[in-house]
Amino acid sequence: MVKFATFALIFIIAIDFGFALCEGNSWNVKETPFPKVKRVNKTYSYRSARANGNVTIANPYAWLEKPYDSDDDVKQFTIDQQKLTEQYMNKCTNAKSITQSIRNAFDYDDYFDWTYYDTAKEPFYVFSLQRIDENRKTYYIASAKQVEAAKKTNFATPPGHPFFKEDGLSVNGTASLSTFVVSNNGYLIAYLVVEDESDVGTWYVRKTSSPLVNPKTKPPGGEGRLPDTILLGDGALIWKPDDSGFFYTQVSDPKAGTNKDIGSVVRYHQMGTPYEKDITIVHPDSDESNNYSFDLSDNGDWLVVMASGGDGNTRAYASLLKGQTLSDKMKWISIVPTSNYAVSSVAIVDRDWYVQTDHDALNGKVAKYTLDWNSITLVDVIPSRAHTKLIFSIIFASNKVLLFYIEKGKYTIYLHELKTGRKIQQVLPNETYTLKQAYYASAKSTHIVMSLWGATSPKKVLEVDFDGSRATDKMLLIKSIKGTNAQDYITESLEAISRDGTKVPYYIVYHKETQRNGENPTLLHFYGSYGRIENLFYYPPHFSWLHSYRGVLVYAGPRGGSDNGEEWHEAGERLKKQNTFDDIIAVAQDLIKRKIAATGEIIADGISAGGLAAAVVARQAPANTFGAILADVAVLDYFLLARTRAGPFQVEDFGDPYNATDFDVIRSWSPLQNIDPIKQKVFPAILVTPADSDIRVVPAHSFKCIAQMQFSYPTSPNPLLMHLQKDAGHNVIDANQDTAIAKYFHQQCFVQLALGLTKKD
Ligand SMILES: *[C@@H]1O[C@H](CO)[C@@H](O)[C@H](O)[C@H]1NC(C)=O
Ligand SMILES: *[C@@H]1O[C@H](CO)[C@@H](O)[C@H](O)[C@H]1NC(C)=O
Ligand SMILES: *[C@@H]1O[C@H](CO)[C@@H](O)[C@H](O)[C@H]1NC(C)=O
Ligand SMILES: *[C@@H]1O[C@H](CO)[C@@H](O)[C@H](O)[C@H]1NC(C)=O
Numbered sequence: 097m098v099k100f101a102t103f104a105l106i107f108i109i110a111i112d113f114g115f116a117l118c119e120g121n122s123w124n125v126k127e128t129p130f131p132k133v134k135r136v137n138k139t140y141s142y143r144s145a146r147a148n149g150n151v152t153i154a155n156p157y158a159w160l161e162k163p164y165d166s167d168d169d170v171k172q173f174t175i176d177q178q179k180l181t182e183q184y185m186n187k188c189t190n191a192k193s194i195t196q197s198i199r200n201a202f203d204y205d206d207y208f209d210w211t212y213y214d215t216a217k218e219p220f221y222v223f224s225l226q227r228i229d230e231n232r233k234t235y236y237i238a239s240a241k242q243v244e245a246a247k248k249t250n251f252a253t254p255p256g257h258p259f260f261k262e263d264g265l266s267v268n269g270t271a272s273l274s275t276f277v278v279s280n281n282g283y284l285i286a287y288l289v290v291e292d293e294s295d296v297g298t299w300y301v302r303k304t305s306s307p308l309v310n311p312k313t314k315p316p317g318g319e320g321r322l323p324d325t326i327l328l329g330d331g332a333l334i335w336k337p338d339d340s341g342f343f344y345t346q347v348s349d350p351k352a353g354t355n356k357d358i359g360s361v362v363r364y365h366q367m368g369t370p371y372e373k374d375i376t377i378v379h380p381d382s383d384e385s386n387n388y389s390f391d392l393s394d395n396g397d398w399l400v401v402m403a404s405g406g407d408g409n410t411r412a413y414a415s416l417l418k419g420q421t422l423s424d425k426m427k428w429i430s431i432v433p434t435s436n437y438a439v440s441s442v443a444i445v446d447r448d449w450y451v452q453t454d455h456d457a458l459n460g461k462v463a464k465y466t467l468d469w470n471s472i473t474l475v476d477v478i479p480s481r482a483h484t485k486l487i488f489s490i491i492f493a494s495n496k497v498l499l500f501y502i503e504k505g506k507y508t509i510y511l512h513e514l515k516t517g518r519k520i521q522q523v524l525p526n527e528t529y530t531l532k533q534a535y536y537a538s539a540k541s542t543h544i545v546m547s548l549w550g551a552t553s554p555k556k557v558l559e560v561d562f563d564g565s566r567a568t569d570k571m572l573l574i575k576s577i578k579g580t581n582a583q584d585y586i587t588e589s590l591e592a593i594s595r596d597g598t599k600v601p602y603y604i605v606y607h608k609e610t611q612r613n614g615e616n617p618t619l620l621h622f623y624g625s626y627g628r629i630e631n632l633f634y635y636p637p638h639f640s641w642l643h644s645y646r647g648v649l650v651y652a653g654p655r656g657g658s659d660n661g662e663e664w665h666e667a668g669e670r671l672k673k674q675n676t677f678d679d680i681i682a683v684a685q686d687l688i689k690r691k692i693a694a695t696g697e698i699i700a701d702g703i704s705a706g707g708l709a710a711a712v713v714a715r716q717a718p719a720n721t722f723g724a725i726l727a728d729v730a731v732l733d734y735f736l737l738a739r740t741r742a743g744p745f746q747v748e749d750f751g752d753p754y755n756a757t758d759f760d761v762i763r764s765w766s767p768l769q770n771i772d773p774i775k776q777k778v779f780p781a782i783l784v785t786p787a788d789s790d791i792r793v794v795p796a797h798s799f800k801c802i803a804q805m806q807f808s809y810p811t812s813p814n815p816l817l818m819h820l821q822k823d824a825g826h827n828v829i830d831a832n833q834d835t836a837i838a839k840y841f842h843q844q845c846f847v848q849l850a851l852g853l854t855k856k857d
């Protein structure tokens with residue numbers, strides 16, 4: 097089973113240039129002056145290659161780095177800021193309507209875990225449904241006929257029958273089902289139950305004919321299950337071809353009688369026997385630092401075990417089970433004895449082990465090892481492609497493989513012949529939604545269900561069917577937010593030319609009635625770091641803004657992400673970080689040139705490292721590009737980040753300020769250190785939204801930066817404000833929806849006022 101996871105200082109020199117200002121931005125710094133904030137004479141010294149010696153950096157707001165809830169001065173600072181912010185927000189006379197639109201964008205029932213089993217006598221689907229008012233999922237089993245009938249009503253009611261309700265697993269509701277594996281004949285299901293979303297839990301087994309719904313009691317694993325119970329499973333389980341037992345991986349279990357290895361182990365469980373009798377196949381590594389994963393050939397002959405450490409590199413071994421008794425003394429072929437690259441299993445077919453690997457392949461490739469006791473070589477099957485990153489590979493229809501790439505910032509899927517590597521076709525060539533989950537039941541299956549999400553819908557479910565020569569697709573369902581139709585929106589792929597001539601991919605999403613008249617408010621979202629892609633995904637505040645203001649939503653793919661392969665990531669790293677910012681500005685200017693966005697009405701929107709980029713482009717973009725900047729849980733003082741515990745993890749992407757060469761580059765973009773009213777007359781409207789309990793990007797980034805901006809621009813014609821999220825960490829959207837909605841309200845109200853927008857719904 098495979099799961100995909102699947103994130104202003106405009107130079108408005110004269111007022112008559114500023115579109116937004118013509119309509120009024122509701123801001124009057126004389127009426128509501130910025131609070132006075134204490135400054136201290138603290139400095140830091142860094143080595144600079146350019147200066148050929150040390151350079152000092154002022155840190156006048158060093159005291160704002162103290163823990164916010166234990167220091168009265170810091171607390172007073174946040175109270176003063178919040179008061180100023182609320183005075184501005186009070187000018188939104190439609191506050192209730194804004195909040196309601198945002199709430200609507202969160203208000204939907206969602207389907208997950210779609211899998212189609214065509215190996216059983218009667219093919220069937222498994223899926224889960226989480227209703228908006230429930231915090232646990234219900235799993236369903238439905239026949240192909242029932243699913244087909246449900247399509248006619250766009251799944252107004254879930255097809256089939258409830259099979260498994262998560263709330264039947266524990267009295268206090270903390271247990272959930274983290275993954276499941278249906279046996280080959282479709283009669284048994286192994287399911288991993290975890291407490292509080294942990295990675296490790298207990299495997300239980302039940303018959304697919306024995307539902308767990310509305311039980312009288314709630315014993316561990318639920319009423320009506322089989323006695324087979326495996327403690328401390330960490331997610332990997334494969335049934336033997338005849339379903340008489342299964343292989344699994346397990347983490348340390350000091351209480352497990354004879355099975356008390358410390359570290360990751362591979363074991364075999366025979367159905368109907370006690371757990372204590374399970375056979376250990378592979379004991380932990382001597383240094384306990386590796387986790388195992390494994391794969392079994394379809395005929396059950398070969399077992400491959402992979403050991404991966406925290407660095408992502410892999411060692412691998414294979415054993416021929418046929419003719420050997422399962423034990424910890426079996427003979428193994430050492431396939432990858434020393435690990436300096438990553439290997440994951442695609443399939444074992446006859447004596448060939450097909451793998452996905454980055455061995456001599458920056459963007460990943462499919463290759464094979466022939467399982468031979470005497471010599472092992474790696475042979476390319478589907479070579480690495482330039483500017484296109486291979487993310488996952490799935491065996492399909494026995495001798496085919498589905499390859500999932502990131503190409504121009506979006507998922508593209510190709511179907512290949514596995515043995516020859518020959519490309520058959522691109523699958524879903526025009527899809528603009530992002531893949532979230534693709535589960536497959538067996539290597540033989542000719543039918544696979546994929547779950548996606550996109551800018552205008554939290555869920556789209558598609559099926560891909562292979563008829564022996566071609567793959568075709570059809571849609572099972574698409575979820576629309578109340579009062580909207582996901583399919584009324586158009587997504588287009590465009591390119592901007594960056595400062596050095598590089599073509600930068602980006603996407604625009606807009607309602608089909610929106611005109612390209614140069615008058616549209618435009619929300620430009622980006623991330624651009626760590627090789628991460630953050631686009632074409634469902635994000636309630638983006639969709640509610642798009643719907644409410646009939647604007648254009650844009651996702652830029654600046655260098656630093658892996659939109660155009662790993663090369664694209666490297667081209668926006670460390671000494672080349674400036675490329676990320678140039679690319680974002682290029683996209684903004686292209687939007688104006690193409691009359692997609694109104695001049696001066698582009699909102700730069702970034703979260704975390706994206707918030708850093710938002711603050712940088714606020715200063716670097718030419719006048720009248722951006723009208724508002726939303727920097728959410730943003731890194732705004734890179735020198736502070738380097739001093740916190742997250743620091744060492746940033747060096748590859750952003751550099752090390754204690755390195756004299758890196759220092760000069762960091763000094764040229766770090767937002768807090770580049771606030772200079774002599775070089776720049778004015779900042780666009782800026783709202784920073786730190787979270788009080790954020791330990792990854794501490795709120796002091798925003799505290800210090802907003803204090804410095806307000807100090808440097810005491811008569812700012814645009815609001816420079818902060819909204820502090822209370823009792824919130826770095827990622828609030830999943831943890832606390834009310835706090836998240838309060839933040840999104842502040843962002844939308846701020847943008848509405850700052851750009852003089854009219855809400856249309
Ligand atoms: C900081 O140093 C400057 C110049 O040395 C001095 O004028 C100022 O009073 C000092 N401020 C504080 C708060 O100590
Ligand atoms: C120069 O900066 C480095 C790095 O911060 C520091 O360790 C060193 O003490 C500084 N040297 C002087 C003379 O200030
Ligand atoms: C909930 O119950 C389970 C046992 O069913 C227990 O392990 C867990 O600690 C409990 N959690 C809470 C928050 O009470
Ligand atoms: C191994 O797995 C455990 C449990 O899932 C996890 O906590 C640990 O970080 C993993 N170790 C490595 C080296 O990946």
Ligand SMILES: *[C@@H]1O[C@H](CO)[C@@H](O)[C@H](O)[C@H]1NC(C)=O
Pocket residue numbers: 525526
């Ligand atoms: C994809 O879009 C192109 C261009 O609009 C069109 O010609 C083609 O038929 C589409 N393909 C599919 C499978 O929808």
Ligand SMILES: *[C@@H]1O[C@H](CO)[C@@H](O)[C@H](O)[C@H]1NC(C)=O
Pocket residue numbers: 670671751755756757758
């Ligand atoms: C300092 O930074 C430069 C540029 O990023 C890098 O090439 C060099 O290896 C770094 N030096 C050390 C000692 O890490």
